[in-house]
Amino acid sequence: MILEAVKYLAYVLIFPGFLFCFLTGLLLSGIDRKLVARMQKRVGPPILQPFYDFFKLCGKETIIPAAANRTVFLMAPLVGLAGLVVLQLFIPVFSFTAFSSVADVIVILYLLLIPALSIMIGGGATGSPYAGVGLSREMVTVLSCELPLVLVLLAVCKKVGAATGTGLCFSLTEIVRYQMANGSLLGKLSMIPAAVAFLMVIPGETGSHPFDAAEAETEICEGMLAEYSGAPLGVYKLSHSVKILSMTSLFVMLFLGGIGGGIQNLVLALGLAGGAAGALTILLDVIVLFLLCVILTAVAISFVHAVTARLKIEQIFKYYWTVVSALALVSLVLAWYGL
Amino acid sequence: MNMLSLQHFPIYSIMVLFLGAFLIVIFGQNKVFRHTVALLATFASFFFMAMLFKPVMLEGQTIAYWLGNRVPAGGYAIGIALEVDALSLFFGLLVSCVVFVACIYSIQYMSHDDNVPQYYTLFLMLAGGVMGLVLSGDLFNMFIMVEILTFAAVALTAFRNTANGALEAAFKYLVVGCIGSTCILAGTIVLYAQVHTLNLAQMSALIPGNLSSATKLAFALLFIGFCTKAFLVPFHPLAADAHGAAPASISVLISGVLTKSGIYGLIRLSYFLFQSMALGTMQFWLVFLGSVSMFVCVTMALAQHDFKRLLAFHSISQIGYVLASVGLCTAFGISAGLYHAMNHTLFKGLLFLAAGAVLHETGTTDLGKLGGLSKKMPHTTVLFLVGAFSISGIPPFNGFASKWMIYQATYQRAVETGNIGFLLVTICALVTSTLTLASFVKVTQSVFFGQLPKEYENVKEVPFGMRLAMGILAAMCLVTGLLPNMVTRYLTEPAARAVFSVVDYINNMMGSGYAQSAMAAQPLNPDVSFASAGVWSPVSWLCLLMIALLAVTIVAIAGKYDRVSIKTPENRSGKYDLFYGGEETVYSQVGGDDLFWGFKHNWRHYFSFMHELHSGVVNDYALWAVVALALAIVYALIVL
């Protein structure tokens, strides 16, 4: 009983929870910054730069504006971060799932809203007009991403459900398990548009270039973050990095889950047995997941960042509800008719 | 017969409300007396309903009560009956509970108005009307109750007749409401001409086998009649007007309770009287109507600039969810729909009460004029946020649990039938949910966050009684969201099962064996399974969130997270002011109806079209009603 409790606590605190999110998230965003710099022929900051930023912000004074509500101002970032960490617990790492029977894909879709909400409420509570404008844009960005995301998730559910004979499959663990047995969904023709659409959603959800109208530092002083300073700001920056991890690992699990099957076969081929095999599998899973996340970050965030300029908010909305949604819809229709 | 046997409780729970109304008319000048009677009557009504919980919900009984003990003779139900099956009781519990909370709220909310005795009389009449409607076992009595509640609702809408638009809203509601009531009466009488009875159970046995053009016409008439009571599209402008103008405690009843009576009527009509839900075309009709309602009203809500009007449109949007889910004709779908109906009553009640609190303190509900109230009314803000999160389906509040079930139900139905239309409903529901979130973010920003206008410097928190009422509803929102399994097992699943056991319903009323002998057609009897493909356990999620939050907070506090520089008079000079690009702080509130212009810009043609369409002229709304009636008649004649 106590052992169980310790195990679950370790899940939440260490892997795949808090510590893992902290390290990988910041590392991913460091790699992102480095890659963007290299693409622009700059040297770029060290890969550990986000860590420096985070710790520096922890050492700064926290100014609470007189107009702000102190409790909301301080708690909102923490709730957002906690929400993200919990979300990460529901995303399996190939064969390893911390909590599979708590939440399904639709719940994950809604949990993705919690960090955005926390930043909106925290920013709104300061009363700054910049925060108001930022909030408006953030909400529209969330709104824009929602439709394609919904379509992609429904397409995947339908595809896996039809293939496994249950008709519908909302459980992410099941989706990964299916892929481990039958190869990645990216290999299926009908899922390719959905995967592309999801890739396009990643920068929008994480609020990176060119979809960062909500946090445009040059025009609206980083919007909702305008009044934040010190450690709460650091927590928001951390949440932002962790969200990159969440979105990319969600992509891996939705479309590239088949790689986990390869890892299992590899471990089997090595002839290991028992605990050693399990440990090695998890280790390899994590390493592979991390590498894939890096690649996805490079493709979906860094590259897009380096080659585009910031869009206006109505352009973001239009882009997502036309181009990206159409791609996802194609996938959904194909999956519906069993292709 | 023992006066305290359970048999009598349904009639008691209606009568106490009317009795209370009567007493307040006579002795209502005394303030204490009036409040005591109103509270006692509403609580007693709730108590009688709650006493029926065990036999009806847990043991699956149907309680039949014949007024004057005139039981059916010779296969004909002559007397007037009350029939309480799990479906009726579900709505009865919901209604009486919210009525009680609204009554607590009224005491302090209405303290500044004059003619308060009349208010309580009408309030209790409205509550009694709805209770009578959901417990009645007689179609003509349903009509009477519809008239009573429409009448009380109209009068209460116009209660603050000096307020802007109250009279206008009341008149529009009266006109279209009367068209609806007349439709119900005409439908009732046409059915009577066919089967020569008014008892619901007997009609359910006789009608399905004897469909003729006349009964089909009656179906369309009754359908439109109940649609006006539920304010479904195209009757939604009335809801917006009426909710916006009525006092908040009445808006709670109109939106949370009155619309439910319409949904109840539709369920009784299509699942019991006509048993037509097995038809794909009927399912299409209901689901389509529900989807259109949910989408049109949520977009209308996004364009509103009045707090209560915005809430009113949302309430129709949520009713759309309920109808779409109920129209699926699966046990799981009905369970999900009823669950959402319950949640809607709770969170919409909470939101209207919060809007009422804002109105009570500031005197306006215009989103463009408010702002920054979170510093002045912290409790109201938190309670409002609970309601806002619930309605936008943010876990772990109750809105999410039921919406999640609705997504599963529609998608499952789509996969089972291979009909891509149901899939569109799922997508529509998911997108609508996000749009709902957007409009509540707008309200939050415009009313509670942002900057406080000068004239509201002296605003105070609302009195305890009002906060108590909101607190009760907020706690219920959280509890029903955290324990979805309990709610479905003890409330919605018995009700959903009752919907599918028409034969038992008839036999209970008319004597066993009646259904088998009288029914020409085989009743609808699909397998009643409540299985779903997804998993969601809110308690575990909340535990995990709490652990994570605790961990993060401990780390944060250990790292001197809230180290704040000390405020002293010397360095007060501007450090703690907001950053305005270096300028001194000036009043500049970002909010109001145009907050999401990035979204609205892309939809500008749609929005301007909708704006033109909702012209506010009562003739137009009446015309919509007539057109809807004509369409319903044509559709019913063709497909039924």
Next chain:
Amino acid sequence: MILLNYIASFFLIVLGLYCIVVKYNLVKTVIGLSIMDYGVNLLIITIGFNPGGTAPIFTWGELHPESFFVDPIPQALTLTSIVIGACVTAMSLALVMKLEEQYNTIDTREIRRLRG
């Protein structure tokens, strides 16, 4: 004769609806509501009427299987319906009076502060 009643009631209902939809005068709208109501009342009475039947008034023991009378239930319904109709008219006229005070007009096209 009965058919004429049905036609008349249908005509009255449609006339009432027409009046509500087309007339911009609030009082005429109220009149339309009443006419519609009368149409439905006529319909109810007609449904309950049996040609050649007697009034449904019997003392104890007078009723036997071959007695032929008009259906009493619709008549009861009509009474209720008439009462409700009267209430609606009273209420709506009261509202019209108040509206006239507030808006200084009884033209529906000008009473549209709540729109959009």
Next chain:
Amino acid sequence: MFKKLIEESTGKSPWLFHINAGSCNGCDIELVSVLTPRYDAERLGFKLAGSPRHADIVVVTGPITAQSLPRVLRSIEQVPEPRCIVTMGSCPQSGNVFRGSYSICGPLSKYVHVDVDVAGCTPKPEAVIDGLALATQILQEKRRAMK
């Protein structure tokens, strides 16, 4: 250890907030050029912040006109501790060619403690980077002095 980590990091991630106090725009352009691929100050962790609340180093350009003075001071005040103030170009230090004008309130050091002055009209990017690096060291020391 945590404290040491923070001190270490403070030197590696200085965020700039740029205030134009009536500058001719020459220094502003030059400051931006510091961030371009050729000089790439981001390799040292420099970043332009949008709001003074996020900043560590405040870079002031221009001769502090009477109009801008209260705004400059207010913005500087809104920067959380530890903070560094850097003047860039000759204007905020001496007034440069605008010296003696009726509308000039400079130099900045009359009002607040200035940590680093980068002189020149305009200073070369190399000089700016050098000055900013110096400011970073001062920042680190200030952090060390804090409890």
